Amino acid sequence: MVDAFEQWWDGVELWLAQLAFPFQFALLMCVLLPLCLGVARLIDRVVDNASTRFNPVPKVPPASDEAKPDQVDAGRSS
Structure with missing residues (x-):
């Protein structure tokens, strides 16, 4: 089984190497x-x-x- 996969992969690699860039x-x-x-999405999740x-x-x-504090305007004087 592994030997057949290796032969197939060698054929794919040879085909890819012979293609133009x-x-x-x-x-x-x-x-x-x-x-x-x-893979990036899987890692993110x-x-x-x-x-x-x-x-x-x-x-x-x-x-x-009501829970917010009163705002103070420190830049102006009355």
Whole structure:
């Protein structure tokens, strides 16, 4: 099984190495770019879930207008 996979991979590698550079680049970008974006999203979700699990944010009710302190205008004198 592994030997068959190695032979297949050698064939793919040889085919890719024989392509012209613009085709190699285009194929790489069409395959590698979505793969890297998917892995980055997966890592982002895992880190986000781990950070919320180990450091939960307490739910704080929003402050009402009555709870805000009076604003002082220190620049003007009456």
